[in-house]
Amino acid sequence: QVQVVESGGGSVQAGGSLTLSCGVTGNKYRSSCMGWFRQAPGQEREGVGIIGRDGSTEYEDSAKGRFTISRDNDKNTLSLEMNSLKPEDTAMYYCAADRGVFRFDCYEDKWWGSAYWSQGTQVTVSS
Numbered sequence: 001q002v003q004v005v006e007s008g009g010g011s012v013q014a015g016g017s018l019t020l021s022c023g024v025t026g027n028k029y030r031s032s033c034m035g036w037f038r039q040a041p042g043q044e045r046e047g048v049g050i051i052g053r054d055g056s057t058e059y060e061d062s063a064k065g066r067f068t069i070s071r072d073n074d075k076n077t078l079s080l081e082m083n084s085l086k087p088e089d090t091a092m093y094y095c096a097a098d099r100g101v102f103r104f105d106c107y108e109d110k111w112w113g114s115a116y117w118s119q120g121t122q123v124t125v126s127s
Helices: none
Strands: 003-007 010-013 018-025 033-039 046-052 057-059 067-072 077-082 091-097 121-126
Touching: 003 091, 018 091, 018 121, 033 067, 033 077, 046 067, 046 077, 057 067, 077 091
Parallel strands: 010 121
Antiparallel strands: 003 018, 018 077, 033 046, 033 091, 046 057, 067 077, 091 121
16 A cells, blocks of 8 residues: 655744655555645645656746755655745645656646645744
């Protein structure tokens, strides 16, 4: 059974930093695409950043220059380092990993529609 376990959320003041971690276990296939998403109350889920198996990344505009995604392919883990946090970053954060069955273009295909998802972790940034 595949499990996606996430950790590292919490509360910080504006300008602070947090690092989220995510691990995928039980998947017999290798994920090509992994990513972080977030959803604020009353808003739709949005992508924060995506990382391919080769380490290439793409970020949502507000995350550029402040957030860094990394992954360890051997351990099947994913991280999100968040710096210079703002109150508008407050949301539930989720990590996702594609199932590894199909080969996706991580930046063109909506692979997250059939991905494995974490349970979510709350990030709260106070002003």
